Amino acid sequence: MPFSKLGLRKPITQAVSELGYNSPTPIQEKAIPAVLAGKNILAAAQTGTGKTASFVLPILEQLSDGKTIRKKRVRALILTPTRELALQVQENIDLYAKHLPLTSLAMYGGTRIDAQKQKLIDGVDILVATPGRLLDMMFQRAVHFDELETLVLDEADRMLDMGFIDDINKIIERLPSERQNLLFSATLSKQVRFLAKTAIDNPIEISVTEEKSAEPKIEQWLTTVDKDKKSALLSQMINDNYWKQALIFIETKHGAAKLVTQLEKRGIHAESFHSGRSQAVREQLLEDFKQEKVKFIVATGIAARGIDIENLVRVVNYDLPFQPDDYVHRIGRTGRAGAEGEAISFVSKDDFKNLCKIESRLGYIIERRDIEGFAPRKAVPISILNYVPKNKKTANTKRKDSKKDTKRHADKENLDNRKPKLASKGNNRNTPAENTTPNDNNPWHSLKPKN
Known part of the structure; x- marks a missing residue:
């Protein structure tokens, strides 16, 4: 299927073609039509499957009407966890939008804030930002979001791993309620789903993590x-x-x-x-x-x-x-x-x-694989998939034994209350805890070793 069949106009498909891409990846094929339809998206796809184009291309399509924006305003906001990723996304935007009259800006810490403020004065169509620097700009009233149409949380799992949850919530609180929300992540962990539940209304879930083509x-x-x-x-x-x-x-x-x-x-x-x-x-x-x-x-x-x-x-x-x-x-x-x-x-x-x-x-x-001359003095044991550290196993065992002791004690008291003249003959020996194994939930099983 060519990109033109996804509902993208010619200036966008032309730029994509000039980059050597002839057909969309699975995540792009599923996400782009949904974004163009105005749906909120919760999407999971592994690294290297084309997630960036999955949201950049339809955003360019939605913004390509050339609507004029006021000073210090943005129409689409993309949050990323690192400076490198912000630059990478902004570079892709420039490539995909080369035939469109749209502007973009990557905003991140580690550089002088005045230069970024200056670029925001006239407003930009798409702002790619790290959470910390964006909050600085917001508190200094260098950027306003009353014209925001789309919010993208890119690499959401990584942002949560890096402790950005409070910053993300502070940013979302200051955004207009009427907006399209897109969350893209390599994994859909419990934390990511909780963030999606609080930030996105009725999202469509898209996942290609198990597709062989990916x-x-x-x-x-x-x-x-x-x-x-x-x-x-x-x-x-x-x-x-x-x-x-x-x-x-x-x-x-x-x-x-x-x-x-x-x-x-x-x-x-x-x-x-x-x-x-x-x-x-x-x-x-x-x-x-x-x-x-x-x-x-x-x-x-x-x-x-x-x-x-x-x-x-x-x-x-x-x-x-x-x-x-x-x-x-x-x-x-x-x-x-x-x-x-x-x-x-x-x-x-x-x-x-x-x-x-x-x-x-x-x-x-x-x-x-063994490399001759580098056999370790301290041998590494053979791996086991259901390995549980001793300290964790001990803790689990103690909790289970404690629960069993409590239950036996309650049963003993009930027996004594019913038959006060009879002495308790309960078995005081602790019952061994059941073997515990970690949850075998495996979102990465598609990363199989090469044959």
Whole structure:
């Protein structure tokens, strides 16, 4: 099905065609007609399936009548969790709207607020903003929403993970009640659904997370290695396999700087990417990475959803993330839009609990591969999908035993009241608690390892 069949006018479909896109992805095919029909949307789709175009294209169609707006007003607001994602969305808007007389602006922290204020004076059609900076602008009366038509919450699950719920609520309270609401997320967790319930009236739910056509072709595997051998292993893999490019994820800014130095000593040039670097530097790094002027970027988790590199073939989890969702979003930087990708994780014994949580969420065991010369001194146990930490298991057991003791005590009292002359002969032994296993609800089972 061509984009023109979705109800988009020629200037939009022409821009899309010039970018090399001939037919919509599943999420676009379902979401665009619904948005054009004025429906409120609650949509879930994995990273790399074209979520941005799913709301940008129909918004451009709705705003393309060229309606004049007053100063400091906006007609569509898109909230994103990070500066990188705000810039990425705004860049896509510019590309899709190249043949339309519409204006857009990306607004985020880390840069001078005066320059962004100046751009808002004449008003913009589409504002892409991070919650914190938008609140600053609202409190300074630099932006008003009395002409707002559409609100988009992009990467809603990530915004909630980053603690933006209070900011989001404060923003929504100041928006006109008559508006179209679109929520897009990689997952529809309980928190996301609760946000949708409070912010969106009668949404249509759209999900393509289980469609085979949306499955990323990501070859996932891990290798076990001691922490003090990781940098040597990474260097050897880069050199022995002639890697041309890789996005390497690490947990801390200090760790990123240290790894860049270690790689440099082995003749491998890499750049660190984290919140400690200025916005201008980060933007330039992304541009250089896209053009392959920089081959290796060592990034903290803040970049997991903000980096969108076409045809990125490889990501490396130098440090395994603590949250399973972060793992999914990291590896989602590769294998985008149907392309093939590779996701490699370095796992030490201390990572075992995190590994089990990740594999439980995925619903399968990640393939292990041994690298000669890097067998860990501390072996990593074999993974189990229904792994429950000892402390959690003990707590569950104690709660269940307590409930059973309470019930036995009540039964004993009832028996004594009915037959006061009879002595209680109840069994005082505690009954072992039932085995507990975590909920096997698995929204990520479509991320299957490559055959």
